[in-house]
Amino acid sequence: MASLFQFVLEGYSGRARAGLFSTPHGVLETPLFAPVGTQATVKAITPAQLDELGASLVLANTYHLYLRPGDELVAEMGGLHKFMQWTQPILTDSGGFQVFSLAARREVDAEGVNFRSHLDGSSHRFTPEKVMRIQENLGADMIMVLDECAEPLDRAYNEQALLRTHAWAKLCLEAKKRSDQALFGIVQGGIFRDLREQSAEFIASLGFDGHAIGGLSVGESKEDMYAMLDVVDAILPEDKPRYLMGVGTPEDLVEGIRRGVDLFDCVLPTRLGRNNAVFLRSGERLNLKNAEFAKDQHPIDEGCACYTCRYFSRAYLRHLIQAKEMLAATLLSIHNLHTLVQLAQDLRSAILRNEFEAFVGELGVRRLPNALEQNARIE
Amino acid sequence: MASLFQFVLEGYSGRARAGLFSTPHGVLETPLFAPVGTQATVKAITPAQLDELGASLVLANTYHLYLRPGDELVAEMGGLHKFMQWTQPILTDSGGFQVFSLAARREVDAEGVNFRSHLDGSSHRFTPEKVMRIQENLGADMIMVLDECAEPLDRAYNEQALLRTHAWAKLCLEAKKRSDQALFGIVQGGIFRDLREQSAEFIASLGFDGHAIGGLSVGESKEDMYAMLDVVDAILPEDKPRYLMGVGTPEDLVEGIRRGVDLFDCVLPTRLGRNNAVFLRSGERLNLKNAEFAKDQHPIDEGCACYTCRYFSRAYLRHLIQAKEMLAATLLSIHNLHTLVQLAQDLRSAILRNEFEAFVGELGVRRLPNALEQNARIE
Numbered sequence: 134m135a136s137l138f139q140f141v142l143e144g145y146s147g148r149a150r151a152g153l154f155s156t157p158h159g160v161l162e163t164p165l166f167a168p169v170g171t172q173a174t175v176k177a178i179t180p181a182q183l184d185e186l187g188a189s190l191v192l193a194n195t196y197h198l199y200l201r202p203g204d205e206l207v208a209e210m211g212g213l214h215k216f217m218q219w220t221q222p223i224l225t226d227s228g229g230f231q232v233f234s235l236a237a238r239r240e241v242d243a244e245g246v247n248f249r250s251h252l253d254g255s256s257h258r259f260t261p262e263k264v265m266r267i268q269e270n271l272g273a274d275m276i277m278v279l280d281e282c283a284e285p286l287d288r289a290y291n292e293q294a295l296l297r298t299h300a301w302a303k304l305c306l307e308a309k310k311r312s313d314q315a316l317f318g319i320v321q322g323g324i325f326r327d328l329r330e331q332s333a334e335f336i337a338s339l340g341f342d343g344h345a346i347g348g349l350s351v352g353e354s355k356e357d358m359y360a361m362l363d364v365v366d367a368i369l370p371e372d373k374p375r376y377l378m379g380v381g382t383p384e385d386l387v388e389g390i391r392r393g394v395d396l397f398d399c400v401l402p403t404r405l406g407r408n409n410a411v412f413l414r415s416g417e418r419l420n421l422k423n424a425e426f427a428k429d430q431h432p433i434d435e436g437c438a439c440y441t442c443r444y445f446s447r448a449y450l451r452h453l454i455q456a457k458e459m460l461a462a463t464l465l466s467i468h469n470l471h472t473l474v475q476l477a478q479d480l481r482s483a484i485l486r487n488e489f490e491a492f493v494g495e496l497g498v499r500r501l502p503n504a505l506e507q508n509a510r511i512e
Numbered sequence: 513m514a515s516l517f518q519f520v521l522e523g524y525s526g527r528a529r530a531g532l533f534s535t536p537h538g539v540l541e542t543p544l545f546a547p548v549g550t551q552a553t554v555k556a557i558t559p560a561q562l563d564e565l566g567a568s569l570v571l572a573n574t575y576h577l578y579l580r581p582g583d584e585l586v587a588e589m590g591g592l593h594k595f596m597q598w599t600q601p602i603l604t605d606s607g608g609f610q611v612f613s614l615a616a617r618r619e620v621d622a623e624g625v626n627f628r629s630h631l632d633g634s635s636h637r638f639t640p641e642k643v644m645r646i647q648e649n650l651g652a653d654m655i656m657v658l659d660e661c662a663e664p665l666d667r668a669y670n671e672q673a674l675l676r677t678h679a680w681a682k683l684c685l686e687a688k689k690r691s692d693q694a695l696f697g698i699v700q701g702g703i704f705r706d707l708r709e710q711s712a713e714f715i716a717s718l719g720f721d722g723h724a725i726g727g728l729s730v731g732e733s734k735e736d737m738y739a740m741l742d743v744v745d746a747i748l749p750e751d752k753p754r755y756l757m758g759v760g761t762p763e764d765l766v767e768g769i770r771r772g773v774d775l776f777d778c779v780l781p782t783r784l785g786r787n788n789a790v791f792l793r794s795g796e797r798l799n800l801k802n803a804e805f806a807k808d809q810h811p812i813d814e815g816c817a818c819y820t821c822r823y824f825s826r827a828y829l830r831h832l833i834q835a836k837e838m839l840a841a842t843l844l845s846i847h848n849l850h851t852l853v854q855l856a857q858d859l860r861s862a863i864l865r866n867e868f869e870a871f872v873g874e875l876g877v878r879r880l881p882n883a884l885e886q887n888a889r890i891e
Contacts, residue, residue: 172835173828179561179842181819202806202831209807210827218823427581428588440560444597448589449552452581456551459838463558 138315138342140374146489148366148393151481154343154374156222156274157313158214159189163374163395164481166381166473167192167224169403172201173217176403177462178470180218186439186471187478190222192398195267195277196231200250200257204270212272224398226378227264227277227305227319230347234282241281243297261304269311275376277345278305280319285353291323299335306339315342317376323348324357326364333368343374346394350380355388362392369393383416383476383498390480391489402473406466409454414472416498419447421465426451439471440464517694517721519753525868527745527772530860533722533753535601535653536692537593538568542753542774543860545760545852546571546603548782551580552596555782556841557849559597565818565850566857571603571777572596574646574656575610579629579636583649591651603777605757606643606656606684606698609726613661620660622676640683648690656724657684659698664732670702678714685718694721696755702727703736705743712747722753725773729759737764741771748772762795762855762877769859770868781852785845788833793851795877798826800844805830818850819843 139155154161167190168175168183175183175191183191193213198204210216213223232239236248245260261279268276279301283294298321309316318336322328336344346365349358362377369375374395380386381399389397405411409422413434419426421433432442433450441450441464453461476496483492518534533540546569547554547562554562554570562570572592577583589595592602608625611618615627624639640658647655658680662673677700688695697720701707715723725744728737741756748754753774759765760778768776784790788801792813798805800812811821812829820829820843832840862871 172831172837174832174835174837174839177838177842179819179839180823182558197835201835202827206807206827210809210825216825216828216831218828428585430589440558444559446589446595448581448585449595449597452551452595453553456553456576456580458551458553459556459841460553460558462838463556463842 136342137313140343140372142371144485144487146484146487147391149390149480149484149489150393150395151484152374152395154395156315158220158222158274161189161222162478162481164386164390164477164484165189165396166386166477167396167398168470168474169194169398169400170217170219171400172197173207173213175466175470176407177459177466178403182440182463182467183219183470184221186467187474188221188470190224190396191219192224192226193217193271193273194228194231195225195264195271196228196235198225198271199228199267200252204267208270208272214272222275223273224275224376225268225271225273225277227268227279228259229264229277229280229319230282230379232259241297243300245279246281261301262308265305265308265310269314273314275315275317275343277317278302278319280321280347282348282351283321283323285323285348285351285357287323288325291321291325291328295321295328295332299332302336302339306341317341317343317345319345319347319378320365320369321348322361324353324361326360329361329364330368333365337369341373343376344369345376345378347378349377350385359388359392362389362394366393381473383412383414383473386473386476387480387493387496387498390477390484391493397473397477399473402469403466406469407462409461409465411465412469412472414476414496421447421450422454423451433468434472437468437472438475439468441468515721516692519722519751521750523864523866525863525866526770528769528859528863528868529772529774530863531753531774533774535694537599537601537653540568540601541857541860543765543769543856544568544775545765545856546775546777547849547853548573548777548779549596549598550779551576552586552592554845554849555786556838556845557782561819561842561846562598562849563600565846566853567600567849569601569603569775570598571605572650572652573607573610574604574643574650575607575614577604577650578607578646579631583646587649587651593651601654602652603654603755604647604650604652604656606647606658607638608643608656608659608698609661609758611638620676622679624658625660640680641687644684644687644689648693652693654694654696654722656696657681657698659700659726661727661730662700662702664702664727664730664736666702667704670700670704670707674700674707674711678711681715681718685720696720696722696724698724698726698757699744699748700727701740703732703740705739708740708743709747712744716748720752722755723748724755724757726757728756729764738767738771741768741773745772760852762791762793762852765852765855766859766872766875766877769856769863770872776852776856778852781848782845785848786841788840788844790844791848791851793855793875800826800829801833802830812847813851816847816851817854818847820847
């Protein structure tokens with residue numbers, strides 16, 4: 134039987150690629166940026182708004198949904214698509230990242246990891262088999278293997294963690310049952326070139342439907358992150374989609390796509406939106422709470438076609454922020470998500486014209502360090 | 513010059529009336545329910561969502577907008593319609609109710625009222641002239657006189673307050689400058705039949721563009737409220753719209769329309785929505801946080817055509833509430849607002865068919881006391 138998941142490469146511009154990834158809930162045009170719906174909702178946004186701002190793929194979190202409302206309840210309600218009313222493709226992570234960053238306590242062994250819920254301290258255990266069952270209950274189009282996300286700068290820890298991550302990857306592949314879900318392996322290895330090579334080669338050898346690059350944008354330098362992408366890009370098979378987990382600034386989208394990445398997700402656009410901050414397409418950020426915007430009649434970003442920019446002034450948005458109105462979070466999140474979704478789409482068009490570098494040059498995307506970027510996968 | 517504000521009565525069914533009220537921002541079909549946008553936003557709802565759920569008139573609060581961001585800033589930004597991007601008619605109250613219920617301290621005298629801001633304790637003074645200037649800066653289609661909202665059961669206080677309210681009504685009429693704003697007088701008098709008669713007669717004699725009924729739904733019994741509506745209905749001129757301030761449950765809409773009221777507003781639908789509670793069209797309320805809804809695949813209200821009911825299950829809404837997701841407030845507010853807006857529209861259709869009582873009988877709207885209804889004008 135032919136796989137439900139076909140990845141067709143439409144063109145390259147340098148190493149940047151444009152593709153079409155077929156899933157049971159539609160064909161994804163890559164490269165793309167996926168908004169994060171941690172708890173089966175992109176925070177402060179309706180599915181109708183998400184659709185209007187141009188989103189295609191949406192991510193949801195296995196760790197969170199396993200704890201609340203429970204994956205079995207989601208299955209009973211007809212699966213995640215029906216539950217959250219997102220008709221386009223959904224991707225669930227394996228929960229590995231959250232267990233190693235968010236859970237209250239954790240103890241890892243060769244077969245899995247024990248942890249306590251950050252919600253109520255209750256004890257739980259994730260194994261490769263268990264996270265496959267959970268993700269099958271949730272029913273996303275794309276699912277992830279259980280991995281261990283180590284401190285990126287700690288070599289000894291990364292060596293140990295990699296052994297477990299690789300063993301678990303194999304076990305996940307064996308435990309997978311549903312043919313209507315694409316399983317992605319995850320490359321780890323911190324900022325160590327040889328470990329990343331070793332991991333990319335091993336994961337690539339297992340025959341996954343796609344490949345994720347984990348353990349980046351978690352505290353290492355941008356230079357290290359981009360160097361690791363170069364390493365992995367050279368090894369992973371061309372004919373499978375590549376997903377850079379938890380990364381999503383305008384700059385990182387450009388740098389990732391330049392290095393052959395197809396899929397991105399990040400909570401940053403919505404988290405910034407709930408903290409009064411907006412992206413400009415240039416990568417610059419504004420804090421709209423600042424007094425300088427009190428009488429600013431301009432939209433957030435001139436030329437932006439999002440709902441927020443089409444209708445509302447910076448002065449009004451600042452008023453909503455000052456007045457602690459929830460609508461501020463909604464309107465700012467719409468703008469930030471649209472900026473990344475649209476940027477990925479525009480980069481895709483540039484790739485198809487084989488004008489990636491020229492387009493990036495015109496964009497003039499700037500790199501701006503910001504503390505909010507750290508651990509941008511934890512909402 | 514003919515007034516910009518024409519009120520055409522299209523039909524009666526008993527004392528219930530259906531009309532068309534022309535304003536500079538469009539023709540309002542009455543009776544109607546107006547969502548409240550206290551701080552120039554209906555909480556947790558975009559103007560696009562408000563439009564989709566069928567709203568026409570939206571209310572905003574003079575007291576709040578005067579304090580923040582300031583009526584002069586709103587004027588500089590092009591007025592309230594442009595600022596908040598509501599293209600249909602807007603009504604502003606005079607701030608009287610908020611000064612007498614929300615401000616930190618107040619001292620009333622014959623010419624006006626001194627008060628301290630609930631935000632920062634700063635000192636301010638409202639006079640009839642001042643609230644006219646503020647409302648002219650805000651630029652709503654319909655504006656209100658300054659009134660004093662007394663304790664409804666305190667006769668002596670009501671007698672005193674009525675003298676001030678009537679004097680201020682005259683002064684507001686004299687101070688009004690813009691011809692593109694309809695000024696409404698406000699009938700007060702607590703639960704005292706003779707005071708209400710006296711007030712309705714005096715206010716009606718001044719020649720306002722419309723008449724508001726204030727000081728109800730603030731602690732008195734439903735019987736007293738409906739009795740006062742009967743008194744006022746018999747006195748106010750038929751050919752001007754009547755606005756019952758701060759009232760908005762399914763039951764009160766029916767009882768108010770039955771007694772000749774054309775316009776309603778209330779924060780209850782959005783406040784309930786932020787507190788996990790929903791109206792059914794029957795008037796019944798559900799608290800969706802309850803465990804009984806955990807696996808309930810039904811919409812909030814079968815047959816409801818709102819966005820929330822068309823797409824989402826009670827189980828999903830309960831999950832959003834449990835997970836403390838902002839989307840819960842948005843989706844529940846959409847449903848509650850739609851329920852009242854649609855109920856008023858359906859009652860209007862029934863009036864035009866001269867079948868008001870038959871339609872109300874079929875509806876079977878129930879009266880359910882609820883602590884949340886008290887002071888339902890304070891968000």
